[in-house]
Amino acid sequence: MDCLPSGCDKKALKRLLGCYILHSFCIISCATNLDPMDLKSSHAAPVLTDPAPINKSRLGIHSSLLPYSPQRAAFSPGLLLIVPRKKTGILDDFRTSCWLDAMKSSSPPPKKLTKDEYSSSDADVAYNAWMAKYPSAIASFEQIANHAKGKRIALFLDYDGTLSPIVDNPDCAFMSEAMRAAVKKVAKYFPTAIISGRSRDKVYEFVGLTELYYAGSHGMDIIGPVRETISDDHPNCIRSMDEQGKEVNLFQPAGEFLSMINEVFRSLVECTKDIRGAKVENNKFCVSVHYRNVEEKSWTVVAQCVNDVLKDYPRLRLTHGRKVLEVRPVINWDKGKAVTFLLESLGLGHSDDVLPIYVGDDRTDEDAFKVLREGNRGYGILVSSVPKESSAVYSLRDPSEVMEFLNSLVTLKKSSAL
Ligand SMILES: O=P(O)(O)OC[C@H]1O[C@H](O[C@H]2O[C@H](CO)[C@@H](O)[C@H](O)[C@H]2O)[C@H](O)[C@@H](O)[C@@H]1O
Numbered sequence: 279m280d281c282l283p284s285g286c287d288k289k290a291l292k293r294l295l296g297c298y299i300l301h302s303f304c305i306i307s308c309a310t311n312l313d314p315m316d317l318k319s320s321h322a323a324p325v326l327t328d329p330a331p332i333n334k335s336r337l338g339i340h341s342s343l344l345p346y347s348p349q350r351a352a353f354s355p356g357l358l359l360i361v362p363r364k365k366t367g368i369l370d371d372f373r374t375s376c377w378l379d380a381m382k383s384s385s386p387p388p389k390k391l392t393k394d395e396y397s398s399s400d401a402d403v404a405y406n407a408w409m410a411k412y413p414s415a416i417a418s419f420e421q422i423a424n425h426a427k428g429k430r431i432a433l434f435l436d437y438d439g440t441l442s443p444i445v446d447n448p449d450c451a452f453m454s455e456a457m458r459a460a461v462k463k464v465a466k467y468f469p470t471a472i473i474s475g476r477s478r479d480k481v482y483e484f485v486g487l488t489e490l491y492y493a494g495s496h497g498m499d500i501i502g503p504v505r506e507t508i509s510d511d512h513p514n515c516i517r518s519m520d521e522q523g524k525e526v527n528l529f530q531p532a533g534e535f536l537s538m539i540n541e542v543f544r545s546l547v548e549c550t551k552d553i554r555g556a557k558v559e560n561n562k563f564c565v566s567v568h569y570r571n572v573e574e575k576s577w578t579v580v581a582q583c584v585n586d587v588l589k590d591y592p593r594l595r596l597t598h599g600r601k602v603l604e605v606r607p608v609i610n611w612d613k614g615k616a617v618t619f620l621l622e623s624l625g626l627g628h629s630d631d632v633l634p635i636y637v638g639d640d641r642t643d644e645d646a647f648k649v650l651r652e653g654n655r656g657y658g659i660l661v662s663s664v665p666k667e668s669s670a671v672y673s674l675r676d677p678s679e680v681m682e683f684l685n686s687l688v689t690l691k692k693s694s695a696l
Pocket residue numbers: 436437438439443444445446447448449451473474475476559561566568570599600601602604640642
């Protein structure tokens with residue numbers, strides 16, 4: 279900096295350099311199909327998503343180029359994510375515009391095309407091309423059934439957008455009776471768990487089936503069957519009782535964040551109270567800030583509010599869902615880890631004769647798809663009516679196809695072909 283020509287504004291230059299680095303990150307992120315927010319967030323507090331070191335090595339950026347300040351573990355050390363962060367405040371404009379891009383692309387447009395419109399539209403051509411990469415789990419059912427022969431299927435289902443259609447009011451995301459019946463039937467034959475971003479209580483309220491296992495708060499609040507060995511690996515897994523008085527294992531890896539999350543929830547409610555349409559939802563170990571009903575011109579205000587609140591909480595990070603900003607603890611735990619935990623709890627963790635199937639529609643479900651794909655263990659099925667890059671193997675268009683798929687599994691089991 280000292281060799282700058284006289285008269286050159288050092289602060290402005292520094293700001294420009296910061297923006298340049300972030301801009302490069304965004305460009306690379308588009309090329310690698312990662313969320314620009316995830317990348318930018320790996321060095322600008324307080325927005326964080328995936329573990330930063332993975333992103334950095336993927337981008338080929340030497341760690342010494344990025345501000346880095348490991349936090350001290352105040353809880354299960356194995357679950358701590360390292361948080362690279364820097365509180366400069368000089369990147370806010372750029373950050374907000376990056377947030378906006380992610381916010382805009384976070385959910386497919388609400389317009390529903392009729393079947394006729396679809397078949398003649400470009401969207402249909404694009405969707406069909408995409409289906410070559412992610413074939414329909416219904417059209418490929420025979421293949422799935424063949425692969426499942428002699429294996430025990432374990433089923434993992436996301437809630438919003440998978441079992442219930444996406445609606446404007448998150449409190450009204452009810453599943454249909456037909457879907458409830460399908461889930462109930464499938465759970466009779468295969469161990470079945472719901473893994474949701476909602477609080478566990480809320481998702482249980484929506485689903486209302488006692489025969490399932492439930493993981494709320496993106497897997498940070500799990501009730502699973504009692505199993506002695508699981509608590510050896512997971513010290514904060516405790517024996518508890520469920521609503522029916524049945525003994526269960528309760529696992530809450532983010533337990534100590536409870537009061538922090540409540541505090542942040544209150545601050546977010548306060549700071550968004552004048553933004554028409556904004557809604558803040560307390561999901562126990564995470565908070566959702568919904569902007570689906572906010573006029574697009576005010577999305578920056580929502581982003582700014584969340585950004586302002588999170589500045590004081592370096593141990594919280596932000597991820598993007600469908601028209602929702604999700605605030606959650608910086609711990610190394612996600613829906614993928616929850617699937618592994620549940621499989622172990624069910625005694626299905628290390629067997630070759632188990633076929634886990636995970637059905638989900640959101641970015642947070644990708645962690646589970648990855649776990650299944652990388653371990654070559656089972657199938658991720660992405661629910662989407664628009665083409666999306668994914669680690670899933672198969673696809674389904676919408677919740678009604680999810681229901682058809684579940685019913686097919688039941689028919690298959692009843693025919694004793696498994
Ligand atoms: O993991 P999930 O079960 O898919 O939960 C993810 C979020 O789902 C909910 O929000 C989404 O669905 C709402 C109702 O259809 C919709 O209004 C919203 O725009 C979507 O983002 C839920 O409200 C969030 O708390 C969950 O984190």
